[in-house]
Amino acid sequence: MFCTNCGEKLPDNAKTCPKCGAPAEEAAPAAAPAPAAAAKPARGRFCKGCGAKLKRSETVCPYCGAKNRIPITKRFWFWAILLLLAALGLFYLFTLCRDLYLSLFG
Numbered sequence: 001m002f003c004t005n006c007g008e009k010l011p012d013n014a015k016t017c018p019k020c021g022a023p024a025e026e027a028a029p030a031a032a033p034a035p036a037a038a039a040k041p042a043r044g045r046f047c048k049g050c051g052a053k054l055k056r057s058e059t060v061c062p063y064c065g066a067k068n069r070i071p072i073t074k075r076f077w078f079w080a081i082l083l084l085l086a087a088l089g090l091f092y093l094f095t096l097c098r099d100l101y102l103s104l105f106g
């Protein structure tokens with residue numbers, strides 16, 4: 001075979017051209033074109049097992065069966081409980097202030 005860069009005749013088992021140093025493999029493109037899916041920005045949830053896009057509620061991949069835990073901050077009940085606790089805290093603070101106000105000025 002011959003060097004694709006400079007045309008020098010190469011031994012069949014040569015990995016690189018001894019003259020110019022270019023890679024000697026004929027069918028080895030330097031950069032394989034990236035799959036379209038990999039080029040997309042990673043938005044949403046993807047399966048840990050096969051990389052398929054998952055719906056928000058899917059904890060088990062429908063394609064490969066791998067389990068995919070939903071991050072706790074993505075769960076509805078996490079925010080519902082957080083909101084409830086915040087509301088309770090505010091209410092408690094409000095009653096505390098009111099009691100204090102009444103005990104001082106009432």
Ligand SMILES: [Zn+2]
Pocket residue numbers: 003004005006007008017018019020021022
């Ligand atoms: Zn060469």
Ligand SMILES: [Zn+2]
Pocket residue numbers: 047048049050051052061062063064065066
């Ligand atoms: Zn999967």
